[in-house]
Amino acid sequence: MSQSSTISVCIIGLGSMGMGAALSCINAGLSTYGVDLNPAALTSLRQAGAIDAQSDASAFAAKLDAVLLLVVNAMQVKQILFGERGLAAQLPAGTAVMVSSTISAQDAQSIAQQLEHYQLIMLDAPVSGGAVKAAAGEMTVMASGSTLAFEKLKPVLDAIASQVYCIGETIGLGSTVKIIHQLLAGVHIAAGAEAMAMAARAGIPLDTMYDVVTHAAGNSWMFENRMRHVIDGDYSPKSTVDIFVKDLGLVSDTAKSLNFPLPLASTALTMFTSASNAGLGEQDDSAVIKIFSGIALPEKQESH
């Protein structure tokens, strides 16, 4: 094994993406640690071959060469790194911290500055691809940071990603690319919902409408993936309405800081916010279709 395969990495946040990344690190032969508040995730990761998995990284922080943060938002990232018993103070100088949560460019820059005080190196490295790709070590990473940060994290990037985009050296560019990506993802889900709701209203069979669109120029990755949930009447969450309330909120914040108008994304944010306000926040993001009244949507076929 090359030296690069022997580094020690801790994945913090073992949700669907983080767990996939952690398993990919184990599969790549890295010394892998995990942190989460959910005991089931910790047990599962230990059984899969992690060296250790705890609700807190204190026990093994001193051994780490790299940290990968895949928690929900910037507040959690800051809390973990700089809060009470903050990890930043426990990591060896020179440890590389890969921040892969979807956060604003401003938050990415402020986190990088704080890490610098501890002589820690940050990669601003949001990810995309969903749970299936994460589990296969085939995430897409859109990253910005120093050459040193990319070099130090190369074994981790090799383990978890099939595609790594180097956007530039400036911290914040990676986050901005992810946010603009989320603009498209969110608008496409909301547009898919609008189109399928109109089809329902017009008496078009939804499976026919789905079939036409997915074989024609009106298709999008999100339409094909999410409108399948609508046809199945299955709103069990893969990714929730509230995640797009958050992500399109970041899109909106970023546009505001650029003094830039976003006619469609602001409308899509209103649609997801309406859905959340109607009590659908924890459902699959395709449940944004339920903001339209006066239509009959397919119901889930229960197995008996």
Place this chain on the structure above:
Amino acid sequence: MSQSSTISVCIIGLGSMGMGAALSCINAGLSTYGVDLNPAALTSLRQAGAIDAQSDASAFAAKLDAVLLLVVNAMQVKQILFGERGLAAQLPAGTAVMVSSTISAQDAQSIAQQLEHYQLIMLDAPVSGGAVKAAAGEMTVMASGSTLAFEKLKPVLDAIASQVYCIGETIGLGSTVKIIHQLLAGVHIAAGAEAMAMAARAGIPLDTMYDVVTHAAGNSWMFENRMRHVIDGDYSPKSTVDIFVKDLGLVSDTAKSLNFPLPLASTALTMFTSASNAGLGEQDDSAVIKIFSGIALPEKQESH
């Protein structure tokens, strides 16, 4: 050759889609006629093997088993069929008329009723796929009409389409499916423009942004196709801004008749209308990105 390959069909409207359809009919061995106001298109079709091609179908109307209309809008369809020297009065009873222009469900129904007076059979059959697929005989057809209409037009459908969706028997359903498809197509182009404009504003290299999106869940068919034109700075029209002003106008009219709100499509219509109002109507539809100020977009590399 089977009997079905010997029917006589006239394609009216020899633009990029109509010409592709006409050539596909010739390739399939159908007795093919063409009508257009552009003499160059008529010469080109005759050279490709059409039996005749004229600015008016009067000379061969009595020989036709089928007519395929691929003109710009409902007004042209009505003018050709029912205007001065209207074709409907010249066609043999029982001729099948396939209306493939993008029109409203209401127009489709009114055209079908008028055709009935002449004992002509209508298929409400909008198409999708673009010029390349049309030339290859691989259009997508979304059609509604009687079983008889589908049967009579089978040789034509076989010649021009790789996929034929039978939406139902009711005239208007085919048009509605196409209109809902155009809702998605138009919103996706406008969303792509919004995202790329924001990337330009944020200092993200547009080719990198394009590369990330086209390899991730934010992709759409339209993003991948149209934002390439933006990166190339090439707004020579494949399909124009004004076509989406028209098509999203049909989306809006249809929604109004259904008393149904369309938050995103109405916003996209405003964006294309703004572009048209700014003098960009005849440019490629990707030129909708030019409604955003304060950004530098790529310019076309001139060959020397």
